[in-house]
Amino acid sequence: MDVVQIRGGKPLRGTVAISGAKNAALPIFAAALLTDEPCVIENVPDLSDIRFMIKIIESLGAEVVKAGDNAWQIRAAELDHVATYEQVRKMRASVCLMGPLLGRLRKAVVSLPGGCVIGPRPIDLHLKGFKKLGCAIDIKEGYVQMDGSRMKGSDVFLGGRHGSTVLGTANLVMAATLIPGITRIDSAACEPEVVDLCRMLVSMGARIDGIGSHILTIEGVKQLHGCTHRVIPDRIEAGTFILGAAVTRGDLTLEGVRMEHLGALLDKLEECGLSVARNGSPDSVRVDGRDLRPAPVDVITLPHPGFPTDLQAQMCALMAVTPGISVITEKIYPHRFMHVPELQRMGADISMEGASAIIKGVDKLSGAPVMASDLRASAALFLAALAAEGESWVQRIYHIDRGYEKIDEKLRALGADITRKNQEEMPAHFLPET
Ligand code: EPU
Numbered sequence: 001m002d003v004v005q006i007r008g009g010k011p012l013r014g015t016v017a018i019s020g021a022k023n024a025a026l027p028i029f030a031a032a033l034l035t036d037e038p039c040v041i042e043n044v045p046d047l048s049d050i051r052f053m054i055k056i057i058e059s060l061g062a063e064v065v066k067a068g069d070n071a072w073q074i075r076a077a078e079l080d081h082v083a084t085y086e087q088v089r090k091m092r093a094s095v096c097l098m099g100p101l102l103g104r105l106r107k108a109v110v111s112l113p114g115g116c117v118i119g120p121r122p123i124d125l126h127l128k129g130f131k132k133l134g135c136a137i138d139i140k141e142g143y144v145q146m147d148g149s150r151m152k153g154s155d156v157f158l159g160g161r162h163g164s165t166v167l168g169t170a171n172l173v174m175a176a177t178l179i180p181g182i183t184r185i186d187s188a189a190c191e192p193e194v195v196d197l198c199r200m201l202v203s204m205g206a207r208i209d210g211i212g213s214h215i216l217t218i219e220g221v222k223q224l225h226g227c228t229h230r231v232i233p234d235r236i237e238a239g240t241f242i243l244g245a246a247v248t249r250g251d252l253t254l255e256g257v258r259m260e261h262l263g264a265l266l267d268k269l270e271e272c273g274l275s276v277a278r279n280g281s282p283d284s285v286r287v288d289g290r291d292l293r294p295a296p297v298d299v300i301t302l303p304h305p306g307f308p309t310d311l312q313a314q315m316c317a318l319m320a321v322t323p324g325i326s327v328i329t330e331k332i333y334p335h336r337f338m339h340v341p342e343l344q345r346m347g348a349d350i351s352m353e354g355a356s357a358i359i360k361g362v363d364k365l366s367g368a369p370v371m372a373s374d375l376r377a378s379a380a381l382f383l384a385a386l387a388a389e390g391e392s393w394v395q396r397i398y399h400i401d402r403g404y405e406k407i408d409e410k411l412r413a414l415g416a417d418i419t420r421k422n423q424e425e426m427p428a429h430f431l432p433e434t
Contacts, residue, residue, distance in 0.1 A: 253279055340357055
């Protein structure tokens with residue numbers, strides 16, 4: 001198993017290219033199943049989750065071939081309707097195959113995904129939405145069995161206890177593009193990734209109104225056609241590098257960024273004292289953290305355009321070394337604080353109060369062996385290790401490889417002292433007891 005060794009204390013400096021968004025690309029790959037014509041998807045990040053999605057859609061009958069650097073062509077001339085537990089449990093995002101299968105075949109059998117380390121992640125809203133469109137649903141032996149033969153457009157309210165649902169909205173929109181009649185989704189998610197999916201669907205011939213708002217109206221069409229679509233840049237990867245510049249007092253230029261997708265983060269960072277400015281072209285930004293004396297800020301995660309939950313852990317890493325007290329409250333996944341005990345191992349002073357982390361900034365963190373529990377927690381540990389004094393070993397980095405393209409290479413090119421190694425190369429006193 002791979003681990004990374006990070007010797008902290010070096011500011012990140014230079015230019016980094018931001019990759020395509022994982023969370024946009026995954027449902028977009030699923031959307032390609034809505035037509036039997038080829039779809040070409042560009043700006044796809046090279047990630048284990050993407051490779052995994054390719055395997056699943058291939059097992060459903062799609063042909064997937066490379067179509068250039070970071071581009072794939074998907075053609076689902078034939079399509080099966082069963083996604084097994086073996087497939088879905090490895091990547092929860094595979095639930096977003098339900099929508100395309102129902103749209104195209106009017107039937108789907110998809111395993112329930114099971115537990116997730118960041119807390120309960122039900123799919124009741126997805127199922128409620130499909131039922132509202134007339135889909136008969138039966139849950140048997142861990143599988144959702146869906147008969148969509150009588151589906152037709154309808155009004156659906158898709159808000160839940162924690163707000164809107166990103167993949168639930170994606171699922172319903174995808175199904176509705178091919179379901180007869182008009183579907184109106186109220187309390188739809190308006191994350192940039194949902195907008196990107198809708199744009200792709202429109203270029204396939206779908207009729208969708210209200211893109212980017214909380215009310216989406218979809219008029220079902222008889223069939224969709226192939227298209228070429230370029231995935232948006234990954235706002236979470238961009239946010240992670242911006243926070244990396246802040247925590248290491250670095251100076252970074254990020255290429256391929258949409259500032260308008262990062263409003264809540266940039267607003268918090270401005271409050272914190274960090275300037276992030278456009279750098280000539282519209283998709284280039286410069287983050288100069290060299291003279292930063294950060295001020296503590298309170299953060300609450302919320303659905304877009306609020307502060308993204310996927311940057312909460314990384315923000316905790318910055319606040320851990322920001323003098324004063326900050327409070328970070330998680331409203332989307334109240335249990336998503338697995339990074340906290342690991343940051344504490346590095347000397348962070350954090351106490352938990354329900355779904356809030358109360359962080360008293362310390363002068364310095366100290367390097368330590370730490371364990372990644374999930375994708376964004378890993379990113380937080382990388383940032384903490386880059387800022388810490390001494391050496392850290394981050395274990396279970398397969399989590400970070402799910403969502404950050406070539407993260408160690410990108411960081412090394414920016415001056416970080418980071419090396420990917422085999423776990424056996426860890427010094428004996430760092431190895432976990434067996
Ligand atoms: N929820 C329900 N019922 C549902 C669906 C969701 O109660 O049927 C709740 C969830 O438990 C959560 C909230 O609603 O409290 C929002 O969940 P959402 O459905 O929006 O999450 P998701 O679509 O499953 C996507 C991203 C996550 C990201 C969330 C929130 C993908 C592949 N995943 O998940 O990304 O945290 O939206 O923005 O798009 C990550 O990249 O690390 C990641 C976890």
